[in-house]
Amino acid sequence: MSAAQFQHLRDYLDSQVLGQPEFTESLLIAVLADGHLLVEGPPGLAKTRAVNALAKGIEGDFHRIQFTPDLLPADLTGTDIYRPETGQFVFQQGPLFHNVILADEINRAPAKVQSALLEAMAERQITVGQTTYPLPALFMVLATQNPLEQEGTYPLPEAQLDRFLMQLNLDYPAADTELDILRLTRGEELHGEVDMPEPLTQEAIFAARKDVLEIFMDENVENYLVQLVIATRRPEFYDSELASWLSYGGSPRATIALDRCARAKAWLAGRDFVTPDDIQAVYPHVMRHRIILSYQAEADGVTADRVLELLLQHVATP
CATH class of the missing domain: 3.40.50.300 (P-loop containing nucleotide triphosphate hydrolases)
Structure with a gap:
């Protein structure tokens, strides 16, 4: 595909x-x-x-x-x-x-x-x-x-x-x-306007999903992905202030979602392997609705995106 x-x-x-x-x-x-x-x-x-x-x-x-x-x-x-x-x-x-x-x-x-x-x-x-x-x-x-x-x-x-x-x-x-x-x-033509393509068939979508799951991910990159999710559950290992801002972290479903999204992003980019950049790019979108901030974070005006940005800085990139 x-x-x-x-x-x-x-x-x-x-x-x-x-x-x-x-x-x-x-x-x-x-x-x-x-x-x-x-x-x-x-x-x-x-x-x-x-x-x-x-x-x-x-x-x-x-x-x-x-x-x-x-x-x-x-x-x-x-x-x-x-x-x-x-x-x-x-x-x-x-x-x-x-x-x-x-x-x-x-x-x-x-x-x-x-x-x-x-x-x-x-x-x-x-x-x-x-x-x-x-x-x-x-x-x-x-x-x-x-x-x-x-x-x-x-x-x-x-x-x-x-x-x-x-x-x-x-x-x-x-x-x-x-x-x-x-x-x-207003109906004016813009530079770079694209005609509507032929609709993707369901068979083509299912074939593409299979290709995405076969994208290669190095073991070190895989461990990095898992650590990014575990960091939302154990923020005290990285920073005491982060620990005071997080009440609940991502579930194993978050790990699965991060894996699939990173593979899909790599596939769309025309690559047959996943890089840490792919994971970092989709990390906020996969995690921001899965973590629950503490009252302390709300009082400090800290957002979920800010917490995730700090976690990306603290977890070592392979």
């Missing part, structure tokens, strides 16, 4: 979502690593536009779900419908039975809805009544959320956050990028 098709799709995404190359690369990493992606940022930063553009580049069914406080679990999973002509209940599939799901403003929905989504993300199945239904082989949840400081938002449960492969934090674009955005919305 050649990375050229994915590179073409990446170029197309970059032409549709201006000034966010790290975001568009992370979308493809999530596809290659068979994971779900959480994107946080203020409204108007093209989060939904980017996911729509990705869905057009993948062969499969796409569905957008707008999360609201009055959403019910059955609105996601589907429900049993009574057919009076037959006297039987027939299961009516909900939107989760599509291949690519855009969960828009996911942190506006109540806990019961998050629980239904958690089963789908973790087990690739849903349960309605006494029956369990498998989801498609290609199944991705690309979720957007607004910052928790905004009105009507609720923090996602830690167990659900851990199921997201990565979390991306988007910020406002630079002035020159915003000028290009303005011209793009």
Whole structure:
């Protein structure tokens, strides 16, 4: 499987979502690593536009779900419908039975809805009544959320956050990028605009995922990856101040996610081996939603990204 098709799709995404190359690369990493992606940022930063553009580049069914406080679990999973002509209940599939799901403003929905989504993300199945239904082989949840400081938002449960492969934090674009955005919305042609590629087939995606898992990782690099995750659990081995800022570190699921994302990044770069730079590049995105900061860190104004930046400085690079 050649990375050229994915590179073409990446170029197309970059032409549709201006000034966010790290975001568009992370979308493809999530596809290659068979994971779900959480994107946080203020409204108007093209989060939904980017996911729509990705869905057009993948062969499969796409569905957008707008999360609201009055959403019910059955609105996601589907429900049993009574057919009076037959006297039987027939299961009516909900939107989760599509291949690519855009969960828009996911942190506006109540806990019961998050629980239904958690089963789908973790087990690739849903349960309605006494029956369990498998989801498609290609199944991705690309979720957007607004910052928790905004009105009507609720923090996602830690167990659900851990199921997201990565979390991306988007910020406002630079002035020159915003000028290009303005011209793009007026329908003006921009230099470097890319035509939409042929959609990637599901067979091509599954073949690429297999290639990614076969990327070589040296034992020293592998040990480095593991130490970066363990450092979030044992920060006292590196720095006493770090230890006072961290309450909980990443789980073994974080180690698996970091491994897959680093391999996918190397594969997208056209290499057949993983470097420490690959791991360092995806480390903040894989870990920022998995670590829990202490009250001391919040009082000191320390962010998860700051803690992870310090850990990268403390753990010796091979």
